Amino acid sequence: MDKIILDHFKNTDKLLYLTAIKVYKRAFKRINPEKNPNNYFLRLCREIIGQQLSGIVAEVVFTRFMRLYGNKITPNEIIKTSHEKLRGVGMSNAKAKYIKNLAQTVVDGKLPFEKFYRLEDHEIKKLLTQVKGIGPWTAEMFLMFTLGRPDVFSYGDLGLGKAIKKIYGFKEGSNLRTVEKLARKWSPYKTYAALILWESLEEIE
Numbered sequence: 001m002d003k004i005i006l007d008h009f010k011n012t013d014k015l016l017y018l019t020a021i022k023v024y025k026r027a028f029k030r031i032n033p034e035k036n037p038n039n040y041f042l043r044l045c046r047e048i049i050g051q052q053l054s055g056i057v058a059e060v061v062f063t064r065f066m067r068l069y070g071n072k073i074t075p076n077e078i079i080k081t082s083h084e085k086l087r088g089v090g091m092s093n094a095k096a097k098y099i100k101n102l103a104q105t106v107v108d109g110k111l112p113f114e115k116f117y118r119l120e121d122h123e124i125k126k127l128l129t130q131v132k133g134i135g136p137w138t139a140e141m142f143l144m145f146t147l148g149r150p151d152v153f154s155y156g157d158l159g160l161g162k163a164i165k166k167i168y169g170f171k172e173g174s175n176l177r178t179v180e181k182l183a184r185k186w187s188p189y190k191t192y193a194a195l196i197l198w199e200s201l202e203e204i205e
Helices: 001-014 014-028 037-050 055-068 076-079 084-088 093-107 113-118 121-129 134-146 159-168 174-186 190-204
Strands: none
Touching: 001 014, 001 190, 014 159, 014 190, 037 055, 037 093, 037 113, 037 134, 055 084, 055 174, 084 093, 121 134, 134 159, 134 190, 159 174
8 A cells, every 4th residue: 555655646746755755654654543433532532632732742631531531431421520620631621611512512413423434524524623622623633543534634734834845845825725736646645645744844854
């Protein structure tokens, strides 16, 4: 599979390909799809907790969150948990509300995780972004890292924007149309292009 993806980039985008051959082994390991829909709720909790936090801080808060429930987290248990107790693990006021809102949405049957496997990316994104606290970026991270969808790109991600500017020499404030045109070259493997771009930040700092 790696060779198929690399050959695609070699034929469509030489600059990305040259970056990819340096970092793809590390980059592609970041994809770890969750096959059990029963675990999607927990993955979304993790994405919400990690919003606008460094990886290290997000991991600390998430670990504390897990310990609240003895590592057995369910929507019903979170609904029963007080707002103050959720705040106590290091969540912001808003994130504590978002986590409880997500739990209620799942209990109400508005996120049919068991049907996600047959839905298109845009259909899943629409369902997720109707939940308060889940914006486009969080939905895109879920599609990439939880569902392992191969052709997703997060145009609003600051890290991806930074990597693109470095590799392609784009000026600050390059418009969305320019990036979309570039990303079309990467389809149907835009997720893997994103992984390469993120990993390349370690190479170009």
